[in-house]
């Protein structure tokens with residue numbers, strides 16, 4: 554199984570350690586195409602178009618998209634929207650941070666599997682349920 558993990562980069566990388574843990578967990582279910590999201594991204598020499606085209610090809614190639622959506626990110630929202638159009642299964646995980654509520658465009662979309670979690674252990678259980686049943 555090929556897994557596209559989606560998480561905020563330019564929207565803010567404050568959750569990068571959580572992304573890293575989720576990616577490590579996901580590796581037991583398949584190949585994670587976007588491992589780079591689990592490490593702090595410093596400036597690299599790719600153009601924005603190269604990043605976009607590479608990532609869209611990975612979305613096309615993936616069997617499932619797993620998004621951590623606690624930190625709002627244009628790129629993550631875009632990837633979810635594109636993957637929805639491609640009829641990919643999509644799992645969205647989010648934590649409640651400072652009482653902020655995740656976008657209605659994500660939580661209100663019935664074609665997405667959205668789950669709130671508080672601890673990494675909870676997130677791991679959700680992923681196990683979703684990816685093995």
Ligand SMILES: O=c1[nH]c(=O)n([C@H]2C[C@H](O)[C@@H](COP(=O)(O)O)O2)cc1CO
Nearest residue numbers: 559560561562563564604626627628629
């Ligand atoms: O350098 C990058 N590399 C990359 O893979 N992305 C993709 C993967 C992430 O799931 C998503 C993050 O979007 P944003 O940068 O708008 O938060 O976009 C985004 C950027 C920068 O926008």
